Amino acid sequence: MNKIAPxxxxxxxxxxxxxxxxxxxxxxxxxxxxxxxxYGKTTTIVAVSNETRxxxxxxxxxxxxxxxxxxxxxxxxxxxxxxxSANLDLICEQMSTSQRPLILDEADHAASRPGMVELLRDxxxxxxAPLMLVGEExxxxxxxxxxxxxxxxxxxxxxxxxxxxDAAKLVPIYSPQVAIAEDLLAYVVDLAHGSVxxxxxNLVNLHEYAMLHGLDAxxxxxxxxxxxxxxxxxxxx
Numbered sequence: 001m002n003k004i005a006p007x008x009x010x011x012x013x014x015x016x017x018x019x020x021x022x023x024x025x026x027x028x029x030x031x032x033x034x035x036x037x038x039y040g041k042t043t044t045i046v047a048v049s050n051e052t053r054x055x056x057x058x059x060x061x062x063x064x065x066x067x068x069x070x071x072x073x074x075x076x077x078x079x080x081x082x083x084x085s086a087n088l089d090l091i092c093e094q095m096s097t098s099q100r101p102l103i104l105d106e107a108d109h110a111a112s113r114p115g116m117v118e119l120l121r122d123x124x125x126x127x128x129a130p131l132m133l134v135g136e137e138x139x140x141x142x143x144x145x146x147x148x149x150x151x152x153x154x155x156x157x158x159x160x161x162x163x164x165x166d167a168a169k170l171v172p173i174y175s176p177q178v179a180i181a182e183d184l185l186a187y188v189v190d191l192a193h194g195s196v197x198x199x200x201x202n203l204v205n206l207h208e209y210a211m212l213h214g215l216d217a218x219x220x221x222x223x224x225x226x227x228x229x230x231x232x233x234x235x236x237x
Contacts, residue, residue, distance in 0.1 A: 005166070009166075010044045010048070012159075012160065030133075030155075031131070031132035045134050057102070098129070107135040174207065175204070177211070178210040180206060
């Protein structure tokens with residue numbers, strides 16, 4: 001299950017990151033990848049970070065400036081300094097020297113705090129290395145309040161809803177021994193409402209059902225009225 005399917009969002013983010021890394025002198029180097037929960041943003045961005053040797057850090061609601069900088073320094077393999085300004089200098093120097101991108105996931109936690117947004121801008125300005133923020137669909141709106149950051153974004157990347165083509169690429173990973181008929185796959189995609197996560201969960205459910213019943217292929221008629229995962233809590237009987 002550690003394989004990554006080459007779905008459309010992976011291509012979009014790879015292209016955007018390449019644009020940031022290979023930008024011409026004078027162009028800004030910030031990127032923002034955003035979309036609803038379940039669209040596979042973290043999975044795709046981790047894959048892209050591995051491809052580009054980017055530093056990858058997940059933000060948390062409880063992280064202040066010092067804790068965030070310490071977390072980034074640790075990801076870079078450095079011993080954190082004792083102050084915010086010293087850690088900022090360490091990180092900027094490392095990024096400037098290596099020109100490796102920095103990816104900050106769950107960046108919504110920073111976008112609602114002016115001091116954190118300014119800190120991220122300081123990291124970019126001090127290093128001039130690519131910096132990509134990843135967050136929910138309202139992240140661009142939140143960042144719009146910070147013109148000095150917003151105006152430096154070169155690549156805005158909206159995550160796309162899962163498609164039939166994406167689902168077909170996910171089948172070999174999540175249902176490796178069972179062929180899923182097109183009509184059943186279309187049903188799974190329709191119920192997912194754009195969520196890659198829901199498609200993956202239901203492919204596993206279909207695979208387990210087929211294995212339990214000794215099937216090597218399954219279609220819509222065979223599945224019948226069995227429930228699929230929608231993310232909704234079950235109703236009380």
